[in-house]
Amino acid sequence: MLRMGEPISGFHLLRVMGSPGGIIHVREGLVISATTPASPGAESLLIRSGRVSEEAWNEAYTAGAPQDRLAAELVDRGSVGEAGLQVVCLSAVFDAAFAMALFGIEDSQPEVIGPNDVPPPLPVRPGIPREWLARETTRRLTITDEWRELGVTPFIRPTAVRPITPMQIGADQLRHDILVKANGRRTPRDIAFALGQGLFVVLKEISSLVSEGLLAIAPPPPPPVVEEHVVVVEDERKPPNLPRRRPGTSRIARLLGADLRNGK
Numbered sequence: 001m002l003r004m005g006e007p008i009s010g011f012h013l014l015r016v017m018g019s020p021g022g023i024i025h026v027r028e029g030l031v032i033s034a035t036t037p038a039s040p041g042a043e044s045l046l047i048r049s050g051r052v053s054e055e056a057w058n059e060a061y062t063a064g065a066p067q068d069r070l071a072a073e074l075v076d077r078g079s080v081g082e083a084g085l086q087v088v089c090l091s092a093v094f095d096a097a098f099a100m101a102l103f104g105i106e107d108s109q110p111e112v113i114g115p116n117d118v119p120p121p122l123p124v125r126p127g128i129p130r131e132w133l134a135r136e137t138t139r140r141l142t143i144t145d146e147w148r149e150l151g152v153t154p155f156i157r158p159t160a161v162r163p164i165t166p167m168q169i170g171a172d173q174l175r176h177d178i179l180v181k182a183n184g185r186r187t188p189r190d191i192a193f194a195l196g197q198g199l200f201v202v203l204k205e206i207s208s209l210v211s212e213g214l215l216a217i218a219p220p221p222p223p224p225v226v227e228e229h230v231v232v233v234e235d236e237r238k239p240p241n242l243p244r245r246r247p248g249t250s251r252i253a254r255l256l257g258a259d260l261r262n263g264k
Helices: 042-048 054-067 070-076 082-103 130-148 170-181 188-195 199-211 252-256
Strands: 011-018 022-027 030-035 105-112 158-160 215-217
Touching (some): 011 082, 022 082, 054 070, 070 082, 082 252, 105 252, 130 199, 130 252, 158 199
Antiparallel strands (some): 011 105
């Protein structure tokens, strides 16, 4: 098992093409990192959520990143516990894979990493089996189909239905924070980054708040102007204002080379 602070060698990456796509790092067949502009990475999850201060992060990064010891520096300095850090890194990978698949995977390109390339700063150690990551991503994508029935997609800009009162119950912190950020201008991705929470978790809470009548979904922006000689055919089976998941969102298992047959 790879221990925190040990260097990473013999790894490669998959460059995922899509909108926005992302990067998946693999070491000895295990996924150790996944990042995408569509969801917060481990750094955002740690800093934006208040788990680690920006000052503590900068100090640990300066001291540890050049030697691939960022995680060890964060733990040694008492900024975060080792178990807690690994949970955050694990969550970031699952959320990134989900976000890439949700927005659409068009293609992927494997790349071999050379000795002078920089490894991911906060890898999951020893790594995540590809079948597990593919299975969990598929499960999350299936759940999003239920949210779509409420009109909840990654492209909405929800608005709180009524003024937000001070929070009364600590357990409702995330719901309260989402309501505060839901001003009709932010997408679920924007809210996830602002709060330092995963995109999947934020979408889940938004769906719950919409179903309870606490969030309203702003109408989508007007479609682009279509030139007169272009004929647009509407799909009658498609619910209005609910963009479907793009082709390629079911490619996560093939991209990871995961075999999900027979419970694998």
